[in-house]
Structures are given as structure tokens and as C-alpha cells.
Amino acid sequence: MTAEATEASLTRDRSSLRDRSGGGDGERPLRIALLTYKGNPFCGGQGVYVRHLSRELARLGHTVEVIGAQPYPVLDTDDAPAGPQASPAPGRVTLTELPSLDLYRQPDPFRTPGRDEYRDWIDALEVGTMWTGGFPEPLTFSLRARRHLAAHRGRFDVVHDNQTLGYGLLGGPGVLGAPLVTTIHHPITVDRQLELDAAPDWKRRASVRRWYGFTRMQKRVARRLPSVLTVSGSSRQEIVDHLGVDPGRIHVVHIGADTGLFSPDPAVAEIPGRIVTTSSADVPLKGLVHLVEALAQVRTDHPGAHLVVVGKRAENGPVATAIRRHGLEGAVEFVKGITDRELVDLVRSAQIACVPSLYEGFSLPAAEAMATGTPLVATTGGAIPEVAGPDGETCLAVPPGDAGALAAALGRLLGDQDLRRRLGAAGRERVLARFTWRQAAIGTAEHYRRAIARAGAARRAGGA
Template identity: 80%
Template sequence: MTAEAREAGAPEDPAADGLRPLHIALLTYKGNPFCGGQGVYVRHLSRELARLGHRVEVIGAQPYPVLDEGYDGLSLTELPSLDLYRQPDPFRTPKRDEYRDWIDALEVATMWTGGFPEPLTFSLRARRHLRARRGEFDVVHDNQTLGYGLLGDVGAPLVTTIHHPITVDRQLELDAAEGWKRRLSVRRWYGFTRMQKRVARRLPSVLTVSGTSQQEIVDHLGVRQDRIHVVHIGADTDLFSPDPSVPVVPGRIVTTSSADVPLKGLVHLVEALAKARTEHPGAHLVVVGKRPAEGPVAQAMERYGLDGAVEFVKGISDEELVDLVRSAQVACVPSLYEGFSLPAAEAMATGTPLLATTGGAIPEVAGRDGETCLAVPPGDSEALAAGLVRLLGDPELRARLGAAGRERVLRHFTWARAAEGTVARYREAIARAGGDTEGRPVPRASGGAEAGDDRLTSLASGVFASPASAGSATGTGDSAHPASAGSAAGVSGGSAVDGDRSASRASGGSPRGVDGSAPLDSGGSTSLASGGSAAPAGAVPAATTDVEGVNSESRATC
């Protein structure tokens, strides 16, 4: 239906559930559909929502989402950041004329102090954008931004997906960190998780992808269990499907690893490959991801002499990825933890036998050991090696597990099912906000924020002006600690996004609230850099130029 027809009040065709179709704003601060689960989620969920008859506007920052074509109700709105982690110049200093407002200045200041600003700064830009378009959307769906800007009124009821708490990633990296400098770097980078905890506790409706993630959101983020709803995601079973015409390459093992981080367990798989090659000399590994130039995986490959036995592929098309998985004798998910594991579901959907760990929610997807997969403990290279040897040497077992895995995915884990479950939660959220059961929102007056809205988001710092109360974002240990000497860096080496400080002023102007009205520093903000102005190009503070150990590929571009 055209915009003119909607404005004229012409009736719309019903959606697949027989009710009025919804206009959905789907937010994603990172949209890369080829690297990392969040981009994949946005791409496939948006397509299936459009197939159900809804209008979906994806609002995202760099790397921008790539959406499937051919759906009238599906569109992309670009909400650009400064793209500070882009290749080939990650951690760059923008030129003076790139600064547009105080949010840009905050983004740079947080990067300079070793933090990751994008969840916060995207949320601030999204809030401004959504409030300017009040009344256009029936529901706003945030894909794990969990930034302060999304608290309060964003012009429509808010539903949030949390794939898994990023505090899990943080702890795994801290456990693997060597030396106090590396641990300090990890803590600075993951400073945004303090904000995410506070925001998560205030959310009225949270979706997650597995029962394991649901429990960890309760345990790590303090969200009430009755606010969290499990909606399983899945594989594109039309694309990821068996094809007997694709030849299987003897000894081939395929895995997906978006980066060399402890969470993915790739180093354990490399060690397992070395052991498996003693019995199957032709065994070799193809990794969908970027080859690490250094770090644990590179060191393990050199130590075991595996240079010719491990291949990395990056930037391949969907069709090439599917054929690669089809060509493998074994698909492997060696992760220490997954909130769901799309690679497991996609491999199973092709009929390729799966060897997977029991980390996180992987067993929910992969099923029982010996029935739909082979399952081994996480972080155990000996067990992985035994699984590889067993599968590579038993064609009957491979055939049985491959067929059973495909059947399991078709029954439980498809994007069509995910979209239907998500729409049901949208309608519940709209009804709670006062809309009717078909999803029609209560009209709101244009302009202006709800009372207390700007106090809720003392935006850049996470310092809430209102007193702590039950379920509030502030609490014991979270009171305001303005940074001293006008520095954006916070207590204990934290970044400006790290929780208890705020960083405001862009050069030459007074900071404003995200709606252009309330001054940001009303909640006790500090200047963004020494001297209180945005620094010119090249003026990187000497103490913050080296962000030790930060993997820009994994944390910034995926």
C-alpha cells in the first residue's frame, strides 16, 4: 500500500495472522550480515516479517545491513556513525569537518579512552530519529543496542532482542587475558556492558533466542524472568539444504569463526585437527572468517605445522557458503559459549553432520549426542579430536547424523517460525501500551518528550538524576562519579561510555539533549576531552593511542 493510500485511510490487506499489518522499526547498530550473528538476525528476520505482510524499516549504522530484495514492505534507513573501526584504518581520528554534533564528539572521546562507544551513540541517534518521526511506527524493535537513548519515549512501544549478555564475552576474555595491561584493556573496552545492564533492567519486553540465554539474562543483567520471552531463531532452510550434486571433499572440516577471540574456541579446534591428522592425514580445516596474523590461533597453527592444512575464506556469497558446508564431511562448532549458534543450525539444515561443544545454548540447537550431532565439552581439544576421528572414519554415522540434524532444524528452527513468534510479542507490547489487539497504537501528541524523559537519560554517562528505585537503572555502586580534571576517562580506567561519567561538549557549542532541548550537562556531565572542546584531527591524547589487544575485526566490524 502506498503512503498516500494509508494517509487517506484506505484499508490494508491483513497480515498473515489475519490482523492489521504493523509498521516496524528494526534497529541495529551493526548490520554486517556476513560476520556476526546480529547482522544475520536482522537480515533474515526482516525478510520473514515482510513475507508475513508487515512493513519493516531497518534503521542501522555501518557496516550497513544488507537486506533481501524483492519485498515491497522492506526498506533500509542509514543512520551513520563516524565508522571509527572501519578497515583499513580502524581507530582512526576523524577530520574536523566530519564532526556533526556532540554525539560524534562523544563517539571519538570514548574511542580515545579505550572504550567501545557505538551502542550508546547509536541509541542517541536512533532516539532523535524516532522521536522526529513519532506516529509512523507501531513498534520499535531494538537488536541488542541496549543504549541509554532507548529509555523513555521513542515514539512507539519498544521490544528488545538480547541474543546473550555481552558480560559473558567480557568474562571469557578476562579469563584468557595475560597481564594487567591486557586485562585493563578488556575492562575499558567492555565498559559499555554496565550501561547495558542498567538499560536491560528497565525494559518492558525482552526477546531472546534460547532458554540458556534467558537464564543468563536474569543472572547477568538482573532482568525479571517474566519480562523475557524465548523466540528461537533458525536457518534459511530453502538456502541451507542438501544437494547431492555438490561433491563431498574427503577430510574436509568446516567451521565459522568471525574472529580470533576466546569465545569461539577456534584454537581448540586447531589443536584437535593436529591430533586428528595422526589418524587421518588428509584432514583439513576451512574456516569461514579472517585469518589472524597473530594471537593464539596463529601460534597454534605454527606450533603444529598446520599452515597448509588450515584455510581461511572471507567475503564469500551465501551460495558459496552453502556449497562449502555441503562439501564438508564434518561441520564443527567449537565455541566455549553461544547464545544460540546459527552456524550449527545452518550446517544441520544442509544435512552435514555436526560436531559441537555443549557451550551455552548449543545443545538446545544441536540436540542429543549421538542422535542429531556429536557433542563434546567446551574447551577440550582431546574430545574434539576424538569426535573428528570418529566422524571422519564412519560414513554411516555421518549419514545418520546429517539426516537427523536436517529434520530437527525443519521442526524447530526456521526463520518463518521466528517471525511469527516475534509478531505475537509485538502485538502484546502494543496492547500493553494502550493499543488495540490488532496493534493500533494510541495516538500521541507530536513533539515534546514524556515527563521525566530527559532525566531518565542523562545520556552519555548513565547517571540518572532520579533517585534509585526498584528496577531503576541506578543502585548500589552505581552512583554518579564525575570524572576529574575534565577528562572523558572514568574511574579505574573506564571509558566515557563505561557507566558513571558523561562526556559532552562538541567544539564551540553547548551540549543539547537528544531532542535538541535539554542540556546534556544538567545531569553532571564532564567535557569530552581536556579543555572541553572537540580535538582537531590528529590530536589524539598520548595516553590513549594504544588500545592494547583490541581486535577491531571481531569487536567493531562484526
């Protein structure tokens, strides 16, 4: 089946999918509180998740109030912020701002707030944790969210936490006013271990341990959660292994690409030698340094090969060091702050999209690149193979952390137009069939209803 036929089939099935999800199944639409302590989609996958999931839940007829802190989410809303009392109308997305002290904002990260900025003891805790080298936001956001939800008891049918995993979210419906469902994209302990492995000395390792001190809280909270959603089978196993969560409480709901936005467009000219990748931070997890090293090798046979990185360049990080070492200053470009449309056109213009990560809990960049029909080179780190598919069929797959293997795959694709076309078309079909935000919203809503039913049964049993 072609990509166009698959897309048409999904469109024909829309009404039946709606009936399965809620809002069209004879049950009333749900009122959802979606919590995100860091929701800007340009800061990583959590923000992308909140934006697209909330939109598709609203399209299914549910009401979604996103409750977030800085950097605030970018949402497809009705442009009417939720007031302190009135609930938004069904089928709409609104944003309620629950501000932190924003201690890591640019251009003055790790700032000391003025006396007039302190509002309560949670603010003092936030500053004190930062001063001791820790990262306070998951804990302090959870405490503010707990207070907010308690003040609006009865407003929501379900509370959906997007990987805050803070102590403030424990206590069940009696405290939060509604049953809790939590998404864990992947355990942050994975990031912690990769940074520890890459640390050059004991001072850096001590700093990493202090910064990731919040993961001890997240592990304790995760073990007490009644319902956990995750985005891949790989992440599910990591949550069991790293966080000790009962596997019977963990459910996989794949996320996906916005296949209407991320789509092929023959009018966008392909730029010879262009390789595009996304890297939200210069950290070992993203594997960008290995891609830079691979680019240096590729340019021996393909001197026009160049890399465009969607993300911010760290001037003194390991990637910048590798670029200087290999003399690639003119062959690597970083772009940030671009619109969705500009991002899509950038991916369309590339001959190759690359995901060099050592680990991913899902890999939205892989799904989005495949949706545009751009051929993909990706590692086998974490859940990436679940998204990208079999080597040689829907992508070229290489071991994580292997610059030589990356270089060989990139060089092979740059030199074979027919292979690029075949992998691009097969990748698009795979995403349409498996990884769309509508399918993610339907699966998520089904778990909301199960959580609500479990909470109701427990309440009745307790009353009896």
C-alpha cells in the same frame, strides 16, 4: 518422518501460520522499526538475524524499516531506501542509514576523523570514548536512533532494538513514538568474562575492562526494558543471572536457518577430510584455538584432515600461533567475503561441520550446517545443545574447551560414513521441525502485538 515430508508439511501449514502472525489474522499489518547498530551479516549473528527476520516479517505482510549504522546491513529489500517522510509499502523491507563516524573501519581502524566529519555532540562523544579505550557505538547509535524516531513520531507501531541496549532507547512510547521490544541474543558480559579469563597480564585485563565498559550501560538499560526477546532458554537464564532482568519480562523465540538455501545437494561432491567451521573473530569465546589443536591430533590417524574457517585470519592472534606451533599452515584455510551460495556449497562439501565455541547464545552455524545435512560436531557450551540436539542422535557433542574430546569426535566421524549419513539426515529433520526463520517471524510478531496492547492499556490507564 523424513526431512522431505517434514518440509512438505511445513509448506501445507503456511496459510495457517500466516493467520496466527498478523497480516492475515483480521488485524492490520504492523509498521516495524528494526534497529541494529552493527548489521553486516559477515560480522556476526546479529546481522544474520536482522536480514532473515526482516525478510520473513515482510513475507507475513508487515512493513519493516531497518535503521542501522556501519557496517550497514545486507537485506533482502525492495531496493528503495526509505525517504525522510514516506513510509514503505506493506510487506516490504527498506533500509534507513543512520551513520556513525565508522571509527573501526578497515583499513584504518581507530582512526581520528577530520574536523569536517564532526556533525554534532554525539560525534564528539563517539571519538572521545574511543580515545579512552572504550567502545562507543551502542551508546551513540542509541542517541541517534532516539533523535530519528522522535522526528518520525507516528511512523511506526513498534520499535524493535537488536541488542543496542543504549540509554537513548529509554523513555517508552512517549519518547520513541512507539512501544519498544528488545532482542538480547546473549549478555555481552559473557564475552567480557571469557576475555578477562584469557588475558595474559594486568595490562590486557585493564584494556578488556575499558573496551567492555559499555556493558555497565547495557545492564542498567536491560533492567528497565518492558519486553525482552531472546533466542534460547540458555540465553534467558544468562540474561537473568548476568543482567538482573526480571524473568517474567523475558520470552524465548528461537531463530533458525534459511532452510531453502541451506539444504542438501547431492551434486556437490564431498571432499575427503574436510572440516568446516565459522568464526567471526579470533576471540576465546569461539573456541577456534581448541579446534586447531584437535586437528593436529586428528591428522595422526587421518593425514588428509584439513580445516576451512569461514572468517578472517588474525595474523598475530592465538589461533595463528597455534597453527604455526603445530605446523598446520597447509592444513588450515581461512575464507571471507564469499556469497551465500558459496558458503552453502562449502558446508555441503565438508565431511564434518564443527562448532567449537565455549559459549553461544544460539549458534546459527550449527543450525545452518544441520540444514544442509552435513554431520555436526559441537560443544555443549551455552545454548548449543538446544540447537544441535542429543549426542549420538543429531550430532556428536563434546565439552567446551576440550581439544582431546574434539579430536576423538572428529576422528570417529571421519572414519564412519554410515554415522555421518545418519547424523546428517537427523540434523536436517531437527532444523525443519524446530528452527526456521518463518517460525521466528511469527513468534516475534506475536510479541509485537502484546507490547502494543500493553502500551495501549497503560496509556488508557494514565488518561483515566
